[in-house]
Amino acid sequence: MLVTINVIVYLLEIRHGGGFFSGPANSVEVHYGAIPYELTHPGKHCAPISLRTPSGVGESIACQGQPGMSGSPAAQPATWETVFSSMFLHASFLHVFGNMVFLAIFGPTVEDTVGRLRFPIFYLLGGLVALAAQVAVDPSSTGPTLGSSGAIAAVLGGYILLYPRARVLALVFIVFFFTLVEVPAIFLLGFWFAEQLYLGAAGLAGTAGSEGVAYFAHIGGFAFGLLVIRLFVKRKRGSPTAPQPPLPVY
Secondary structure (H helix, E strand, O other): OHHHHHHHHHHHHHHOOEEOOOEEOHHHHHHHOEOHHHHHOOOOOEEEEEEEEOOEEEEEEEEOOOOOOOOOOOOOOOHHHHHHHHHHOOOOHHHHHHHHHHHHHHHHHHHHHHOOOHHHHHHHHHHHHHHHHHHHHOOOOOOOEOOOHHHHHHHHHHHHHHOOOOEEEEEEEEOOEEEEEEEEHHHHHHHHHHHHHHHHHHHHOOOOOOOOOOHHHHHHHHHHHHHHHHHHOOOOOOOOOOOOOOOOEO
């Protein structure tokens, strides 16, 4: 259901401007994305503006209360609503595709462990904590934060704690050839988390190569999953509290 909702929302996004592969228009991202500046400046809203640059006309984002800014932006959702809407928006086809692959692989196993009712609560809470981590790092940022990456990171954190011995079938490229190998999930997800830490630190130092990626949302969501997943695990009478490792995930 979550995968379906994310895909439908992406298709609705691009209906209002943008392209299937390139993603929604900037105005849609600003309208429905969670902007740290708006969250840390209650009552203030942001809007996309056009700027003349030496190379032509470009787009930027201006917010109420910033030096030199005046006027009011067009009507838009309440800031608290964007906290939730942003979790289901994605910036491009590759963005939504990559996130849904991870959710489809690791989500069902975690859902089976915590239950169908608890899983969406865990998922949404993970997304909220992930957004809070990103806002805490850069509270004055005017860039919209969008995507389910933070919530999915919480699922990954929960998975690695519950099933550290599980193995995942991975596609490995060797020059012009590729092969399938079984990789321990703890190695794969541990490497992913270490990469987020490195890229997040590089971004703070101004040397990150990928702008616009909410690395600290990934870190916050992953840490949330690690710390609280045990609270969501279903308890059955006469069964051990720790879940049994599942079959390999493909």
